[in-house]
Amino acid sequence: MGTIIPILFQGAIPIFADVNNYGCVDPSSIKKLVNDKTYAIVPVHLFGMLVDLDPIMEVAEEKGIYVVEDCAQAYLAEYKGRYVGTIGHMAAFSLQQSKHITSGDGGITVTNDDELADRARLFADKGWDRSKGRKYVMLGMNYRMTELQGAVALAQLGKLKWVVERRRRLAERLNKYLEDLEEVTTLPINRDFKPSFWQYPIWLKMDKLKVSLEDFAKALRAEGIPCTPTYIGEPLYLKTPLKDRKTFKKSGFPLTDNPFHYPVEYYKGLCPNAEKLLNRMIVIPWNEKYTEEDVDDIYEAILKVIKYYRR
Ligand SMILES: *Cc1c(COP(=O)(O)O)cnc(C)c1O
Numbered sequence: 001m002g003t004i005i006p007i008l009f010q011g012a013i014p015i016f017a018d019v020n021n022y023g024c025v026d027p028s029s030i031k032k033l034v035n036d037k038t039y040a041i042v043p044v045h046l047f048g049m050l051v052d053l054d055p056i057m058e059v060a061e062e063k064g065i066y067v068v069e070d071c072a073q074a075y076l077a078e079y080k081g082r083y084v085g086t087i088g089h090m091a092a093f094s095l096q097q098s099k100h101i102t103s104g105d106g107g108i109t110v111t112n113d114d115e116l117a118d119r120a121r122l123f124a125d126k127g128w129d130r131s132k133g134r135k136y137v138m139l140g141m142n143y144r145m146t147e148l149q150g151a152v153a154l155a156q157l158g159k160l161k162w163v164v165e166r167r168r169r170l171a172e173r174l175n176k177y178l179e180d181l182e183e184v185t186t187l188p189i190n191r192d193f194k195p196s197f198w199q200y201p202i203w204l205k206m207d208k209l210k211v212s213l214e215d216f217a218k219a220l221r222a223e224g225i226p227c228t229p230t231y232i233g234e235p236l237y238l239k240t241p242l243k244d245r246k247t248f249k250k251s252g253f254p255l256t257d258n259p260f261h262y263p264v265e266y267y268k269g270l271c272p273n274a275e276k277l278l279n280r281m282i283v284i285p286w287n288e289k290y291t292e293e294d295v296d297d298i299y300e301a302i303l304k305v306i307k308y309y310r311r
Helices: 004-009 027-033 053-063 114-124 147-178 213-222 272-278 292-309
Strands: 066-070 090-094 107-111 199-204 281-285
Touching (some): 027 053, 053 066, 147 199
Antiparallel strands (some): 090 107, 199 281
16 A cells, blocks of 8 residues: 555655566556546556566657655565566655665665756655755655664665675575465576565465365464565555545545546456455565574475465
8 A cells, every 4th residue: 555645745646556476567458548638657566566668668758757666675686687666657655664775764765867856855854955945846755764764764875785685695696585486486587687685475276175265374384484474465556435426525636526527436456466466475484584594494384384274
């Protein structure tokens, strides 16, 4: 919802494209949805896996629309040798407490475009153009970061490279172990795709196991491995604010009677691949402070549970 709520607060309508087998948006699904009312594409690098950005940038260029990368979970993830957040027109990183680095709460916006940078500053500072005295040039909230949080965030930046590299190295270890198990798939790590591993998701082939997703997760927890089945439960478009249009008082704005005259419908089955993926995924917390032995323990637990429930 961290991606979706800001869209609604701008009076814009989130349209959902379907995802690939790693939970990242599928460029061909975006192509089918872009129309003359589309303002921006917001790819989410989920778990720090990389969205295939090249074809998305192509569509954006062709249509003259913006690409805003959601890098909340993807600090220093690398797409074809480039850091995420440097490819789209703008990008946002989160400093909320569960992310790779944190200042308690808050975030970072990056762009290479001076005009967009000026707009971002106004947006976060009540639309106050400080170069012109007490002049308010647009509607904006107070999203200013405090000096204290800024100082903490700057100090955190110093360890970021180590954090991401260490998480990736540990993930590589577990990937290698799990490679031979046909019941599980993991996020790939290769030359073009270097994920940041905010967490470590696995996807189960349920037809090869005689157990429900819930019970599989329960068994893993019983082995001492904390984990969450389905990640977010139902897909975002079935969450109350969207499905039941619980937005601004009783207006349903911008999902009802919007000035764009754009009919919007959120329903089960809207993004079939996303729904299928959620129903077979388990998220394992990941951390740079894990030892190699911790990773081995996680593997042993997964192996034990799979062996027990194997068809
Ligand atoms: C954490 C997160 C956000 C929102 O971050 P906040 O700093 O909590 O607003 C947005 N998108 C994704 C994918 C996230 O994980």
